[in-house]
Amino acid sequence: MPSEFDLIAQYFTRPAPDGVLGVGDDCALFPVPAGMQVATSKDLLVSGRHFYPDVAPRALGHKALAVNLSDLGAMGARPIGCLLGLALPTAEPAWLAGFAEGFHALAARHGCALIGGDTTRSPHDLVISVTVFGAVDPARALRRDAAKPGDDIWVSGRLGAADVAYRLLDGQLPADPARLAATRGALEWPEPRVALGQALGGIAHAAIDLSDGLLQDLGHILTASKAGARIDYAALPLADALAGLPEPVLRRAALGGGDVYELCFTAPPEARDAVLAAGAHTGAPVARVGAITAEAGIQVRDAQGRPLADLPGGFDHFGPA
Amino acid sequence: MPSEFDLIAQYFTRPAPDGVLGVGDDCALFPVPAGMQVATSKDLLVSGRHFYPDVAPRALGHKALAVNLSDLGAMGARPIGCLLGLALPTAEPAWLAGFAEGFHALAARHGCALIGGDTTRSPHDLVISVTVFGAVDPARALRRDAAKPGDDIWVSGRLGAADVAYRLLDGQLPADPARLAATRGALEWPEPRVALGQALGGIAHAAIDLSDGLLQDLGHILTASKAGARIDYAALPLADALAGLPEPVLRRAALGGGDVYELCFTAPPEARDAVLAAGAHTGAPVARVGAITAEAGIQVRDAQGRPLADLPGGFDHFGPA
Numbered sequence: 345m346p347s348e349f350d351l352i353a354q355y356f357t358r359p360a361p362d363g364v365l366g367v368g369d370d371c372a373l374f375p376v377p378a379g380m381q382v383a384t385s386k387d388l389l390v391s392g393r394h395f396y397p398d399v400a401p402r403a404l405g406h407k408a409l410a411v412n413l414s415d416l417g418a419m420g421a422r423p424i425g426c427l428l429g430l431a432l433p434t435a436e437p438a439w440l441a442g443f444a445e446g447f448h449a450l451a452a453r454h455g456c457a458l459i460g461g462d463t464t465r466s467p468h469d470l471v472i473s474v475t476v477f478g479a480v481d482p483a484r485a486l487r488r489d490a491a492k493p494g495d496d497i498w499v500s501g502r503l504g505a506a507d508v509a510y511r512l513l514d515g516q517l518p519a520d521p522a523r524l525a526a527t528r529g530a531l532e533w534p535e536p537r538v539a540l541g542q543a544l545g546g547i548a549h550a551a552i553d554l555s556d557g558l559l560q561d562l563g564h565i566l567t568a569s570k571a572g573a574r575i576d577y578a579a580l581p582l583a584d585a586l587a588g589l590p591e592p593v594l595r596r597a598a599l600g601g602g603d604v605y606e607l608c609f610t611a612p613p614e615a616r617d618a619v620l621a622a623g624a625h626t627g628a629p630v631a632r633v634g635a636i637t638a639e640a641g642i643q644v645r646d647a648q649g650r651p652l653a654d655l656p657g658g659f660d661h662f663g664p665a
Numbered sequence: 666m667p668s669e670f671d672l673i674a675q676y677f678t679r680p681a682p683d684g685v686l687g688v689g690d691d692c693a694l695f696p697v698p699a700g701m702q703v704a705t706s707k708d709l710l711v712s713g714r715h716f717y718p719d720v721a722p723r724a725l726g727h728k729a730l731a732v733n734l735s736d737l738g739a740m741g742a743r744p745i746g747c748l749l750g751l752a753l754p755t756a757e758p759a760w761l762a763g764f765a766e767g768f769h770a771l772a773a774r775h776g777c778a779l780i781g782g783d784t785t786r787s788p789h790d791l792v793i794s795v796t797v798f799g800a801v802d803p804a805r806a807l808r809r810d811a812a813k814p815g816d817d818i819w820v821s822g823r824l825g826a827a828d829v830a831y832r833l834l835d836g837q838l839p840a841d842p843a844r845l846a847a848t849r850g851a852l853e854w855p856e857p858r859v860a861l862g863q864a865l866g867g868i869a870h871a872a873i874d875l876s877d878g879l880l881q882d883l884g885h886i887l888t889a890s891k892a893g894a895r896i897d898y899a900a901l902p903l904a905d906a907l908a909g910l911p912e913p914v915l916r917r918a919a920l921g922g923g924d925v926y927e928l929c930f931t932a933p934p935e936a937r938d939a940v941l942a943a944g945a946h947t948g949a950p951v952a953r954v955g956a957i958t959a960e961a962g963i964q965v966r967d968a969q970g971r972p973l974a975d976l977p978g979g980f981d982h983f984g985p986a
Contacts, residue, residue, distance in 0.1 A: 368889065369809050370739035370873060371704035373801065376697045383692035386748040386796055388783045418691035427707040429750075429794045462709045468789035473750045475707055475796040480694065488690050552691060568689065 352435055352463045355444040356428060361457050364425060372460035374424055380479040382424075385415035391470035396513065401439045403532040404472070405446030410536045411555065412476040413454055414605040417541030418553040420486040421478030423456035429473035431466035454538050484545035486609060491550035491569035495610035495636040498548075498619060500537050500628045503558065504594065505530035505583035507601025517593065526585035534605035540630075543622035544609060551609035557600040559642055559656065562608055566642065575599075575634040578647040592654070599644065600656025610636050673756055673784045676765040677749060682778050685746060693781035695745055701800040703745075706736035712791035717834065722760045724853040725793070726767030731857045732876065733797040734775055735926040738862030739874040741807040742799030744777035750794035752787035775859050805866035807930060812871035812890035816931035818955040819869075819940060821858050824879065825915065826851035826904035828922025838914065847906035855926035861951075862928060864943035869932040875925035880963055880977065883929055887963065896920075896955040899968040913975070920965065921977025931957050 353367070360366025365373035376382055389408050391397050409426065416423055428447070451458055456476060509527035511517040541551065550569060552561045558575075566573055580598045589597075611619050616632070623630035637643075644652040674688070681687025686694035697703055710729050712718050730747065737744055749768070772779055777797060830848035832838040862872065871890060873882045879896075887894055901919045910918075932940050937953070944951035958964075965973040 365806075365808065370736040370807075371706040371742060371799070373702045373704050373740070373803060373806060375702050375803075378699065381694045381696050382703055382798070383694050384748065384781065384796075384798070385692040386750050386781065386783055386794070388750045388752050388785050388792075388794065390752050390785055390787045392788050393786060415691040419694070421692060427705065427796060429707050429709045431709055431711050431790070431792050460705065461707055462794075464709050464711055465714060466711045466790045466792060467713050469752070469787045469792070471709075471752050471787060471790070471792040471794075473707070473709065473783075473792075473794035475705075475748060477703070477705070478692070482694060482696075485686075485694060486691075487686070 352440055355440045356458055356461065358448065358458060360459055364457070364459055366457070366459040372425070372427070374459065374477065376479055379481060381482045383416055383419045383421035383478040383480045383485070384475060385412055386473065386475040387411050389472040399532065401442030402446035405443035406450050406533055408472045408474050409447050409450045410534050410605060412474045413456060413536035413538050414534070414553040416476055416478040417536050417538040418486060418551045418607055419478070419480055420484055420541045420545040420551070421480035422542055423454045423538060424477045424479055425457050425459040426451065426477065427475040428458055428461035430463045431469065431471040432463065433466050433468055433470060481545065486541065486544060486548055486551035488550055488552055488565050489568035491565050491571055491610040491636045492612070493571055493636050493638040494612065495549055496613055496616065496632050497562070497573060497575065497608065497610055497634040497636060498630050498632050499558065499581065499606055499608050500540055500623065500630050501606040502581050502583040503604060503606070504586050504597030504601050506534070506603040507597040508586055508589065508593070510603065523585060527583065530583065531603055534603070536605055537607045537628055539626035540607060540622060540628040543626050547615050547618045547622060548609040548611040551607055554604035554606050554608055556602045557656065558608060559599050562642065565610065572637040572640045573634055573642045574637055575642060575644045577644050577652055579631060579633045581629065581631040595654070596656045673761055676761045677779055677782065679769065679779060681780055685778070685780055687778070687780040693746070693748070695780065695798065698800055700802060702803045704737055704740045704742035704799040704801045704806070705796060706733055707794065707796040708732050710793040720853065722763030723767035726764035727771050727854055729793045729795050730768050730771050731855050731926060733795045734777060734857035734859050735855070735874040737797055737799040738857050738859040739807060739872045739928055740799070740801055741805055741862045741866040741872070742801035743863055744775045744859060745798045745800055746778050746780040747772065747798065748796040749779055749782035751784045752790070752792040753784065754787055754789055754791060802866065807862060807865060807869055807872035809871055809873055809886050810889035812886050812892055812931040812957045813933070814892055814957050814959040815933065816870055816957040817934055817937065817953050818883070818894060818896065818929065818931055818957060819951050819953050820879065820902065820927055820929050821861055821944065821949045821951050822927035823902050823904040824925060824927070825907050825918030825922050827855070827924040828918040829907055829910065829914070831924065844906060848904070851904065852924055855924070857926055858928045858949055860947040861943060861949040864947050865930060865940070868936050868939045868943060869930040872928055872930035875927050875929055877923045878921040878977065879929060880920050883963065886931065893958040893961045894955055894963045895958055896963060896965045898965050898973055900952060900954045902950065902952040916975070917977045
């Protein structure tokens, strides 16, 4: 009799793409195009910390892969495949089927087939560990240390909705079912900017994906690039669903809100048309929100050019990336 | 102030090898030699399931990487690098320093630098997720589906010590401090057969590493290769530290004992000298223990050629690999 955990493997086993050795050997094997390097990233998601235990399993399967694909996007890499590690306190078929469905659907859309992994029982916590692989021309990789003073700073998509959804669910904002309905998709179904990242190769200098909030993530670029930044607060593209919220809530969502999985990137001013074309070509709105400066630190300015006070706490508290 | 978890990252951050982009960007980047494919594997270790919570942290750091390097060895791949995911209920500096020391020491011996990963807090369970990458010529990869009827079956090293140590610690065998001292190293400090695996490329047909026990792991080769096997029980190389144990304990340790992290591989009879040379060249004892058959199933024979009864349960119960 196959064990419960052998059966679990069946939810996650799919035929491997041509030329790839997938699930079922000691290792998966995949080729890498000549001249390309392998880009790889691994994120852990832990129940009760990164997601609510009662989140829809299909959304969780989607998001577990999305946050990793977002790292490939932020590097400008083309997805090759992924590995999934699952430590599970229980094995419920309906949950597993939903999780696998959400995972595989996103994997298929991005050509990032599941080619291996490991499933085991854990005493208490549900822990999801995804590793993604992509291919990137190292000369076009969007490294964090490549921002130059004078570069424009851009963000893709809209900011703040995931943060507001999180605060509504967590009770930090008063209950508002309509607003929760309008923002929850951003929190639970982020769409990683993989195509945009690839299109920006050779155009943009540095990039990062927004997982911890704009100021904190931009700070990682600045630390690595030994530079500073000026952000024009009025230029930040807020999600429509935030309309009517008090200014402190908006400010926190825009500058400090995490779980966005949009890209923040820098590019020289002469590349503005190319950046706009890359956005249009890949269906990603892009907005120019500031500039890289030679002086360290981040200054956020209001529409009148005055430094904004009361920035979300923690943004200057980042340690090593 | 850097957070506790930023500080943790410092235990695991080391300079990346030349040509590799390591910790600190959205992705790590590494090159792959022309004509080679990437071999990758990911194993999860969960406290209370795969190791005792009070195991020495240095041993745990070693073993978390060793079981993954063992998969590269079983594929005949040369290590390139690895990612570490840690979900931790607490962050104790002494524990982290020990874990990192054991991990990095093994990584350095095998040229498998830690180039990225993720550390997070978990509510209860300590979960360790390592992903390894290696390079292998696909024409020389030791795939599970490559065994041929008539092949010899070989194992490296000695069998059974890890199983006996586990059963002594678990109370399934009566307390025996001297025997525990003689077997515990095999359980806690397995030395992955990475050099042997590479030396067997182009010589051996199929290989697997012994994590679940000889019969069960050999069974995965047989399923993938659509073949059977005959094992000569008297030829199995038992660890010296097992001398004097009752026959049922020996039999279970030799045929069903897991956590061995030696290689089981098949090679044509004309390659016997080459196999022995590969073992001698890499410091790995190798023993010929049986043969691949066209008929399905595994038959274990005693020294008189009679089928052995009372085989360890579960060996014919494997599900999908």
